[in-house]
Amino acid sequence: MRYPVGIQNFEKLRKDKFLYVDKTKLIYRLVDEGQYYFLSRPRRFGKSLLISTLEAYFSGKKELFEGLAIYDLEHDWLEYPILHIDLNTANFRESGSLYAILNDYLCNWEKKYGMSESETTLALRFKGVVERAAQKKGRNVVILVDEYDKHILQTFHDKELQENYRNELKAFYSVLKTQDKYIRFAFLTGVTKFGKVSVFSDLNNLMDISMDSRFISICGITEKELKANFKEGIAELSDATGKTEEETLEELRINYDGYHFKSGSIGIYNPYSVLNTMSKLEYDTYWFETGTPTFLVELLKLHHYELENLTKEQISADVINSVDSMSTNPIPMIYQSGYLTIKGYDERFKKYRLGFPNKEVEEGFLNFLLPLYTSAGNNSPFMVDEFVQDVESGNPERFMQRMKAFFADTSYQVVGNAELYFQNAMYLVFKIMGFYTQVERPTSDGRIDAVIQTPDYIYIIECKLDSTADEALRQINDSNYAAPFAMDKRRIYKIGVNFSSQTRGVEQWVIE
Known part of the structure; x- marks a missing residue:
């Protein structure tokens, strides 16, 4: 073809x-x-x-x-x-x-x-x-x-x-x-x-x-069109990757499907990424790599946006459907640019719920954000494989040493608002790790919590700003964060971390 x-x-x-x-x-x-x-x-x-x-x-x-x-x-x-x-x-x-x-x-x-x-x-x-x-x-x-x-x-x-x-x-x-x-x-x-x-x-x-x-489908590719027009390509891609055709369709769906331009509408596949994948017989972030969203990141930083809200946004139809260059809300621009899409609709309040359309966009966007929100990529590159290997091998001490090195020598220009900086940086770290391990992040009132699960270990992490690591660990125990895993046979590590706005990095940690 x-x-x-x-x-x-x-x-x-x-x-x-x-x-x-x-x-x-x-x-x-x-x-x-x-x-x-x-x-x-x-x-x-x-x-x-x-x-x-x-x-x-x-x-x-x-x-x-x-x-x-x-x-x-x-x-x-x-x-x-x-x-x-x-x-x-x-x-x-x-x-x-x-x-x-x-x-x-x-x-x-x-x-x-x-x-x-x-x-x-x-x-x-x-x-x-x-x-x-x-x-x-x-x-x-x-x-x-x-x-x-x-x-x-x-x-x-x-x-x-x-x-x-x-x-x-x-x-x-x-x-x-x-x-x-x-x-x-x-x-x-x-x-x-x-x-x-x-x-x-x-x-x-x-x-x-x-x-x-x-x-809705006048641009892009529907799943029905994918199966009807790319039969030969799907078979070739299956052979090249050593997977069944059903597994190949699922991989294509995870990576490139998920665009919804109206609530309740069929999902649309990114045509550029699908064509490249079929042509080269390998998966990659083809669409994302054709244009870096630097301008959108500047908007996020300009308006002191909390990155965790990217997948929680609820926005009205009149806002989502029109961009005003004087607005302080960066989300309509990010949605219309294709980095977010419609995930649901609240009929009662007439609000759209937004989120990332697929793995290609989410992983690409978060990896692009990380060096722009931290020193990663300069003095302390974030090597996700090393972090994942630490948690999978049951080595929380080495994990935290890497984390400290990651935040070392971060400039004041990058940090800005220390609390928001730390929230956004940790959100990105855990989200990117979540592509390779199971990471959950219940958060409230500016706290940064994370639960990382591997086949053998569970890590419960509580982070504080300008407090103490002991206080963070005390909160894990007092709030009984480990209760959901009481019957779990995996080994549980509780990690309390304190982040210092003065040193702009991880000041201390304690592991139980």
Whole structure:
């Protein structure tokens, strides 16, 4: 099988006989039932391929769709004038870059459809192009915009430049409303849906299908599609990894499934990771490694976010569905970027519960966070295998020595708020260890507790800040934390730890 890894052009994909998961039934419904749309999906999720497929469809290229659902649904196969804007490649951190790229598109369209001397602004020129294209071709125009929000994401901390871009695009996109009589179809995609700083504050005729149950699977791969389209690949992957096909399907599900863009909807597999896995016949964090979430981590640290809440977040629909660059809540941006997904919905209070979609995202995100929240990666790298070997071999003393070395020489710049720093750092350590051992972390009132279980040992850990290790151990005993394991035959270790804000590290520990 030929897997279209990185291929976003529908015509190339079809002509070169790459695998294509047929989305054309949904595309036909999209075109048949509406006119103006917006879709938000994480990066590398198939948005550009969807735009390219729409472009081929509206170009009347019937031969490219032979064997697909839309081939028999569409009878006319008309060719429309298409204005396709791709904002993927530009560097918007440089002032004037947005004008340059829009001007380039307009110049090319004006060569094709003509221009007027009176059209001196981007908006007037776009308006004129739309009208002349429709009149010259005898059919209304199709407008496709890929990654409309790229300029906002790249300039999130530059409010002045963002305001300039907003004013340019506000007038430019207004054509979608004022030239309605000349427009057959318009489709905008992006990673995020911005509220107050973008097109959506004024362009209210767009239908947002990001959480529309009819089109949930228009990007990405469902389990049904995985089994139907990747039979050969699943068999090859099973042979390569020495597992049964059922075990292979479960491994794929754990690593790459789990995206829910509406409560109660089917799970969606990350297409980029699935294609890479099938192509290379090995599992890896393919999607995560294509873009590091440094910007999102900066938001978390800027707003002093408690990382443990990442998997406990409950958020209302109006917040989850729109991002405001002035907001102090980093979660909507993290959700829309694909690092969190919908895990449940509280009908009574109209709140969504969020969490990590799958193992690839959770493990990748936590490992990426660790060196940015601690000194790990610099003076004291976190070697999870060494920590796990310590607990599996029943050596809590060596485990704590490693922990002390891990926190040694942490800078004040990293620490900031000592209590929050320690909470976040310990959360990351135990969560990452949890991928290899069973770690539970009941927490309350700022305490850091952990229960680590292996086949032979149980570790109950209580941490204090600017107190004593004895006090931490006393709390374990006074609160009878070991009670649930009274009948367990495994050896139990109780570890009290004190963390010092003055030394910014583990000051002392006691083991019972």
